[in-house]
Amino acid sequence: MAEKRTKIDIIGDMLMSVIDKGGHIKPTHLMYKSNLSHRQMKVYLEELLQREFVKRTKNKDRDYVTITEKGHDFANKLREIKEFERVFGF
């Protein structure tokens, strides 16, 4: 059985989902790619916006979530941590 994701794991998954889509993603797609419920999506998206890891943008009247420089830096840090944990066998 897979371990329950921590808050940081979910934030990491969300940021990676945005990055995988070229830095912009529709909120609904973000929800599906990050495997979140609608309620969770609202809570964690708010967290990402507060931390300025992402920002809301509009393109042709459609809402998007766009990753910021701060979000990229945090995503890089999470990748480093993941690699460290893998190598040291945590």
Next chain:
Amino acid sequence: MVVAVPSWFFGEDVLIDAISIFVLALIAYFNIKYYKIKKNKKSLNLTVAFILLAISFTLNIFINSGVHYNIMQMSTLGYGKLALEDIGSNSSIVFITYFLYRAVTLIGLCFFYSIYEKQSKSNIFLLSFLIISLLYFSNSSYVMFHLGYFVILMLVTLQSIRGYGVKKYPATRLLVFSLGTITISQFSLLFAALDEKIYVAGELIQLVGYVALLITFIAVLIYGRKKDQNRYYW
């Protein structure tokens, strides 16, 4: 107990310990930053382990520097082989420092070991008893300390080998090599009293091990920043 250290190696062993301190402190520093983000208890244990080991090397530098300096004040023997004074016989400062060095080293190693094996209360009690016993017996037998050092490191190395067997990450292979090399260095130091060349070999092997650990950590930083986690270039 007398350990032979060739006079031409005075200062070199201090430099090797300084490099070891640098590597341990660097990894501990990054690990603290990782812990602040992820709050992983194993990360905290590794940080504590590496900080304690860095402190132990610092104490070892202090001991070696003091003893080397005292020996250089003494007249040399005819064939140029000098020996360390019997630890604990004359200077209480050296005695206390040496005791602290052994205690901090063993506690640090136990923290390192606990990353791979979750410790129950009875295990913690057993490890504490092991440390106290080793500290007591290594007072009169330097071999006991290095034996304990070697055994704990060997267990940590075996755990990392097991981890490599499961996932086969190239950087883990490098970690296995570095831990294995440091373990071998401790095994050589068990016999350092027999010949000065064994002490020198042990120290040089230790240097190789810590340089490999530094390379492992650099590899982690490089791979961690790559977008494609499945791409390796080894």
